[in-house]
Amino acid sequence: MKYTLAIHGGAGTIDPNKMTPAKEVAYRTGLMNALQAGEKILASGGSSLDAVEAAVITLENDALFNAGRGSVFTHDGKHEMDASLMRGDTLEAGAVAGVRGVQNPITLARAIIEKSEHVMLCRDGAEAFAKSIDLPFQDEEYFFDAFRHEQWQQALKENVIQLDHADDKKFGTVGAVALDSHGNLAAATSTGGMTNKRWGRAGDSPIIGAGTYANNQTCAISCTGHGEFFIRAVVAYDISCLIEYKGMSLQQACDFVVKDKLVKFGGEGGLIAADVHGNLILPFNSSGMYRGWLKNDVPPTVRIYKD
Numbered sequence: 001m002k003y004t005l006a007i008h009g010g011a012g013t014i015d016p017n018k019m020t021p022a023k024e025v026a027y028r029t030g031l032m033n034a035l036q037a038g039e040k041i042l043a044s045g046g047s048s049l050d051a052v053e054a055a056v057i058t059l060e061n062d063a064l065f066n067a068g069r070g071s072v073f074t075h076d077g078k079h080e081m082d083a084s085l086m087r088g089d090t091l092e093a094g095a096v097a098g099v100r101g102v103q104n105p106i107t108l109a110r111a112i113i114e115k116s117e118h119v120m121l122c123r124d125g126a127e128a129f130a131k132s133i134d135l136p137f138q139d140e141e142y143f144f145d146a147f148r149h150e151q152w153q154q155a156l157k158e159n160v161i162q163l164d165h166a167d168d169k170k171f172g173t174v175g176a177v178a179l180d181s182h183g184n185l186a187a188a189t190s191t192g193g194m195t196n197k198r199w200g201r202a203g204d205s206p207i208i209g210a211g212t213y214a215n216n217q218t219c220a221i222s223c224t225g226h227g228e229f230f231i232r233a234v235v236a237y238d239i240s241c242l243i244e245y246k247g248m249s250l251q252q253a254c255d256f257v258v259k260d261k262l263v264k265f266g267g268e269g270g271l272i273a274a275d276v277h278g279n280l281i282l283p284f285n286s287s288g289m290y291r292g293w294l295k296n297d298v299p300p301t302v303r304i305y306k307d
């Protein structure tokens with residue numbers, strides 16, 4: 001039985017000198033838990049869609065990461081979350097932007113595929129839909145994280161809108177891509193976005209083709225990085241197009257987009273990518289990316305820095 005799974009917990013300036021051993025263990029454990037949640041499904045013949053959702057839920061529930069619980073603060077001191085998910089067999093996709101209080105935005109994104117006739121729902125409307133199908137909500141306290149609060153206070157003081165990637169800051173957009181034993185790909189991404197964001201700002205994470213894409217003919221991609229650049233470079237679909245129309249391998253397409261095109265464009269970040277041949281590529285142009293992977297014949301592995 002052939003399957004693969006890769007996950008990320010955000011890319012950015014990750015300085016090993018500022019990482020305490022305890023913090024590093026916590027990150028590694030969080031990533032490992034997500035890999036295990038996905039592998040349990042894949043190893044028993046489950047779908048890649050179930051696997052990426054399970055992995056992302058695990059990361060959303062972990063306050064270390066900037067998604068679900070532990071999401072960054074908006075300018076108004078709230079948490080507004082974005083998420084999307086796509087299946088490679090049918091090209092069906094679901095996305096939510098700017099939702100508040102929803103415990104697991106990725107599950108809401110999936111419900112949009114399965115329980116609505118739409119692809120993307122935003123803010124109040126998305127919340128009303130989540131309530132109509134009885135998805136769990138949590139109060140503000142659940143999403144609160146002391147470090148994020150401090151980050152927000154600092155950003156307010158400096159009057160900046162801060163990516164969760166800046167030096168010495170907590171990282172955290174999360175994502176997963178998988179190939180299941182039936183030969184189907186899926187991708188999922190979830191985030192709290194940028195600290196001190198306002199005016200309903202949404203990044204690339206909820207945008208199909210920018211932050212997330214899956215197509216059995218090409219690849220499954222989940223991105224993390226400076227969303228504005230990833231939207232303008234249509235990163236996830238660009239990689240798929242290079243494979244489909246130019247005949248590039250997954251590795252070639254990822255290297256070109258992340259290490260050449262995005263760098264020239266000024267877009268810092270990275271992504272995780274899978275194809276139907278069992279390849280997994282996890283490129284980034286920042287100093288680090290919280291990431292992990294496994295295959296049916298490769299044990300779960302997690303990495304943080306360039307190595």
Ligand code: ASP
Pocket residue numbers: 010011066164165172173191192193194202203204205223224225226227228
């Ligand atoms: N891409 C996300 C955004 O711009 C942030 C991240 O990946 O950490 O909202």
